[in-house]
Amino acid sequence: MENSLLAVDKNRAFDIMAQFQGSSGADFVNDVLMPALESIGGRWERGEVSLSQVYMSGKISETMIDTLIGGATAAGSGRTVAVAVLEDHHNLGKKILSSVLRTGGFLVKDYGHALKAEQLADMVERDSVEYLMISTLMLPAALRIKDAVALIRERSPGTRIIVGGAPFLFDASLAEEVGADAFGRTATESLNIVKRMMQEAA
Amino acid sequence: MMDRMTSMDRTMAALSHEEADRVPLFLLFTMHGAKELGMSIKDYFSDAENVIQGQISLHKKYKGDCLNPFFYAASETEAWGGDVVYIEDGPPNAGAPIIRSVEDIDDIEPPDMDNPVLRKGIEAIEGLVDYAEGQVPVIGTALSPFSVPIMQMGFEGYLDLMYENEDAFWRLMRKNEEFCVKWGNEQAKAGVTALAYFDPMASATMTSPADYRRTGHKIAKRVISRLDAPTASHMASGRALPIIEDLVSTGSGAIGVSSMEDLAELKRACKGRISLIGNLNGVEMRRWTPAEAELKVKECIAKAASGGGFILSDNHGEIPYQVPDDVIHSIRRAVDEWGAYPLEWFDADEE
Structure with a gap:
């Protein structure tokens, strides 16, 4: 997922989401999407990826969230x-x-x-x-x-x-x-x- | 210490990768001129004569090695028809984007060279060229066609365009390239010694090296080859190391580099091929003590000045308005103290 996001490859990211075997959309976000974003954030901090990639990764992730659960309560906080x-x-x-x-x-x-x-x-x-x-x-x-x-x-x-x-x-x-x-x-x-x-x- | 060379000779020696009498110091002031003249930033930039007098005053006060007729980045989009938002203690910002849709890209027309905003810039250059009498470099600035859409469209709009509508992206680049070449060459005609090709979007901080190579790098090579003055590519605080070879191949003679990167590492990568301009941290600079300023200058010189190819400057291409006079005086004194060639203190430390 991380590579798809960094390559700004929305289709591949959505393919990965479609193939996910977990029980819920929240599982996908918690087990796949957030770890990818966490890693991208760390790599941004170390100067290994660019702000453009960080932005586009976030944008693609948000689109996936909308598709998955139509809102923003993946981690269950809703705060x-x-x-x-x-x-x-x-x-x-x-x-x-x-x-x-x-x-x-x-x-x-x-x-x-x-x-x-x-x-x-x-x-x-x-x-x-x-x-x-x-x-x-x-x-x-x-x-x-x-x-x-x-x-x-x-x-x-x-x-x-x-x-x-x-x-x-x-x-x-x-x-x-x-x-x-x-x-x-x-x-x-x-x-x-x-x-x-x-x-x-x- | 008495300088043995003019600022022009000193700078040219550095850019030729030779050791001059001392390390050149580019104090890239913009807004400080307003302080010198006791006026608001908005009033200061309203008239080219203010910028001329402000730069002359700063040059006499600190004896830096260049004159900087640059007004503010948003002046280019202002010339394209955009608004400028003034604040009391910082550079004027671009207002709302002038390109709000893909259709706007086809409709928008680059400004002519007789545009009043651009004429004001040329007038400032001509005044400073007269003052310099060939003894002090006068540095013009052209925003890269690849970077100016950050102001034309806003960051988000531009990134969406770059990644989601390649045809429209290139249509905009063609318009921006034509403008950049005309604007850069108008400044060359007015007598600038060199042009800062301001390209923060090229930096690895903003764009991945792979994306830069398929976009901004091709643009830079085309534009720089058509400019009638030598260029220095400035990353405006962004990282350059991952694209050093690409920057060398654009034809620029120097790179403005970030305090986020190690000058020694940059020097190893660039030595003898492309000069470095930098990399004092402008954000921190406003709260340095004079002693800290001296230490920072000494560190930069130790890392990058040996063998020439180095101009000491800030890392962004603009010293923040908040930086106090005593820090700048301290930077200036430290260059005299520690930047005189040969760098005997440094050689002794090495041994």
Whole structure:
């Protein structure tokens, strides 16, 4: 499956899904699809695969999820994670996150992009968001997370905030500087961080 | 230390894989010019004269080895009819995509060279060429046809096109190639010493080497062969090592490389064939102490400067607005201290 995804070979990926002998769609996601995405995430982190491949892998996976179970409750959590981009139109990271979160069994609330810190804090408060992921590409947008975190902490103290994107990869101390609860190097790592936070909170 | 060569001679020696009087330092400022002139980034970029005066001021202040008339990446899509979104502390961003459907690819027309946005860029180049008097390289910039669709279409739209509609992808590339050649050559005519062929999409961070070879590499070879100025291919923080041989074969004389990769490894792969520009981490740079800045400079020089073929610079092709003056002064001093050829301190350490 991993090779099919990395080769952006949708037909082969669907053939593998059709041949899967497990008892349910959830088994396929948990036993085949998520391990492939986890591995791709690790290889992205080590510089072995490209962002284009990560994005297309997530996109194909999401299509398979839709075909299989028509929704996003594969891992059985059914919990909601909100995703957002501050300040600019750089959406790719958020899109990858959404694909991986949906494949991993979460419902995704997409708050869009080019948001101001105040707007995002309003949305988080309105929806009582438990887990918020903020994706960035540019340094100014990453620095602006600090303002959003301050507002969210004030109005929605229970919300856990996970950040990710290029500026955080280039500066390991940036996540702490902006006050995030965690930093995901990859979309799959972000997914695992939320799962861990949920377990700790249970 | 008194420089014994002009910036131009120093840079040319480095690009010829020779040791000059010291390692050249390319301080690729864009927005810092606004700080120098005490104006907002939006006001600064509204007039070519501001960019000319900002670059001259920065050159006098830090004595870097190049002048950078580049405004911002989104200015190319602005010339194609796109919007620009200004922020107070970062580069202006491209607004909503100008290509929203495959049909738009057939309808969209590249801008003429008399487009006001492009004219502003040419005016800045001409002003800086006059100032430089042939003593300081003036570096133009052309976004690669393979990378500019990130702004024309948005990342997702572009990747969907590349992987799901190859015919339309190549139709867009043909239009972008023609524009890139015209725009690059307009800058060459205005007197730039070299062109930065900005191609982050080529990097192994963005595109797999196999996909690059069937797409962006072919485009780069075609475009670079038609440009009337020498080029440096810039990966804008993306990884270059997996495609080094491909980059060498594009005809570019240098590569702008990422802090994510080891300069020593890059040097081994490139030595004597293609020069390296890099790779100080711009994101970290904003919080370096002067001592850390010196150490980082020293590390880069130790890894890549021996034998020439190396220009010290940041890893992205643009120093972030947040980087403070004392760090830049420290980088400049460290190049004098540790970058003077022959690198006796380094040779002594080696022994």
